[in-house]
Amino acid sequence: MSNVTRQFLRRxxxxxxxxxxxxxxxxxHGYALLKDVEEFAGVTLSPGTLYGAITRLEESGLIEPxxxxxxxxxxxxxxxxxxVLQEVTSxxxxxxxxxxxxxxxxxxxxQ
Amino acid sequence: xxxxxxxxxxLRWYPSxxxxxxxxxxxxLLEDRLGGSSLTFRFRLSVAIAGLRERCxxxxxxxxxxxxxxxxxxxxxxxxIAWSIMVVGGAGLAKTAEHFAMAMPVRSxxxxxxxxxxxxxxxxxxxxxxxxxxxxATPGFVRLLRARHGSALRGRFAWxxxxxxxxxxxxxxxSSWAHSLNVAQRNGGDHLYSGAFxxxxxxxxxTLGLWTRAGVTIxxxxxxxxxxxxxxxxxxxxxxxxxxxxxxxxxxxxxxxxLHAPWFxxxxxTGTATSPWSAQLVVIVLVMALATATALWGASRVALTxxxxxWSARLEAR
Numbered sequence: 001m002s003n004v005t006r007q008f009l010r011r012x013x014x015x016x017x018x019x020x021x022x023x024x025x026x027x028x029h030g031y032a033l034l035k036d037v038e039e040f041a042g043v044t045l046s047p048g049t050l051y052g053a054i055t056r057l058e059e060s061g062l063i064e065p066x067x068x069x070x071x072x073x074x075x076x077x078x079x080x081x082x083x084v085l086q087e088v089t090s091x092x093x094x095x096x097x098x099x100x101x102x103x104x105x106x107x108x109x110x111q
Numbered sequence: 112x113x114x115x116x117x118x119x120x121x122l123r124w125y126p127s128x129x130x131x132x133x134x135x136x137x138x139x140l141l142e143d144r145l146g147g148s149s150l151t152f153r154f155r156l157s158v159a160i161a162g163l164r165e166r167c168x169x170x171x172x173x174x175x176x177x178x179x180x181x182x183x184x185x186x187x188x189x190x191x192i193a194w195s196i197m198v199v200g201g202a203g204l205a206k207t208a209e210h211f212a213m214a215m216p217v218r219s220x221x222x223x224x225x226x227x228x229x230x231x232x233x234x235x236x237x238x239x240x241x242x243x244x245x246x247x248a249t250p251g252f253v254r255l256l257r258a259r260h261g262s263a264l265r266g267r268f269a270w271x272x273x274x275x276x277x278x279x280x281x282x283x284x285x286s287s288w289a290h291s292l293n294v295a296q297r298n299g300g301d302h303l304y305s306g307a308f309x310x311x312x313x314x315x316x317x318t319l320g321l322w323t324r325a326g327v328t329i330x331x332x333x334x335x336x337x338x339x340x341x342x343x344x345x346x347x348x349x350x351x352x353x354x355x356x357x358x359x360x361x362x363x364x365x366x367x368x369x370l371h372a373p374w375f376x377x378x379x380x381t382g383t384a385t386s387p388w389s390a391q392l393v394v395i396v397l398v399m400a401l402a403t404a405t406a407l408w409g410a411s412r413v414a415l416t417x418x419x420x421x422w423s424a425r426l427e428a429r
Contacts, residue, residue, distance in 0.1 A: 030140035047140050048161020051133055055165070059176065071139040 013043055015053035020062065020077065020085040027066055027076035030054070057081070117150055118142060124162025126169050171412065179416045183344050184335065186416075187244070188327050189409025190347035193402045194241050195323040197354055199316055200398035201234050204361060207391055211368065214375035223367035229360035237353030244346045251333035267325045274318040285311050344413040351410035354403040361399060365392060
């Protein structure tokens with residue numbers, strides 16, 4: 001894992017990871033992000049947490065702002081953000097595979 | 112209309128630079144989130160906490176988003192603030208512990224004496240280190256005065272100077288009054304004098320606070336050289352160690368007094384009290400604990416910036 005990945009994305013329910021995942025399906029403004037994260041992850045982010053994550057992701061160059069529409073500013077993934085998300089999801093998939101494989105072994109052993 | 116005003120007021124928890132960049136879109140999000148419902152305490156609290164976190168991050172109090180020099184400067188200033196708090200606790204201890212040896216059996220005095228002397232020496236060492244920090248900052252301060260011609264900075268010293276003059280006058284007045292009273296009157300027998308002494312103690316705290324605030328404000332504007340900042344950093348680590356010594360030796364002194372002369376802590380006649388708990392001493396130690404915790408936090412901020420990047424990233428991640 002790269003330093004950026006390690007710094008921001010430690011757990012699957014880390015707000016930065018959830019935002020990157022949400023933005024992977026297209027640009028969204030703050031409220032749309034909240035709703036989307038609630039829908040796909042079942043996690044309710046507070047506005048303060050959401051904007052804390054947006055600030056950090058933008059400072060790290062993982063997302064970028066688009067032109068403001070009616071006081072709402074949409075954000076989109078940058079190429080770097082997409083790469084980081086890919087790296088994190090691969091790592092999570094690898095760990096999930098290990099877990100699943102070991103669980104199958106453990107179940108097999110118990111039978 | 113009123114709710115809109117209240118929601119906008121929530122933005123004040125955030126630093127001005129953040130408000131300038133994200134303020135309007137954040138407000139729009141808050142309004143969308145609230146819909147038709149009213150502002151709850153929980154909602155306000157969550158925004159306030161996020162705003163304070165943003166301030167702390169920006170100022171280098173927590174996190175690694177600010178530059179290394181900002182983290183070092185902030186860490187050193189946290190230690191300065193901590194030492195001001197420690198001075199208040201130390202002054203309280205000095206007043207509480209006045210003539211303590213006389214209340215103790217002769218054979219039990221040694222450890223208490225040693226502990227109290229350690230507190231005093233650590234206090235002197237810490238103060239000298241703080242003075243060293245002021246000396247190191249002086250060339251930068253002079254450069255700042257020249258660059259801004261002093262006019263912008265003069266206002267920062269107005270209130271601390273006024274408070275200091277009032278404090279000097281109060282010191283002279285209170286000392287003269289104290290000389291006309293006997294020991295019993297000075298130690299709670301004269302209620303008017305006790306009230307005046309409390310007011311005087313409050314004035315000392317306010318004056319110290321005003322000078323500390325002025326010092327912190329000025330130090331944040333000084334353009335420190337790399338070498339000066341390194342010196343400030345290690346002096347700050349030294350002051351934090353002095354804080355640990357102060358609270359450690361104070362605790363030892365308290366234990367000794369509790370074991371051998373609890374009546375002194377209670378302010379009663381020799382041999383009459385057995386409880387080592389004194390409200391005054393509890394408050395003093397809590398103040399010292401707050402100061403020590405702040406100092407250690409500041410010193411750790413400083414020290415982490417000098418560790419190799421790999422180590423500090425690992426420690427931050429924990």
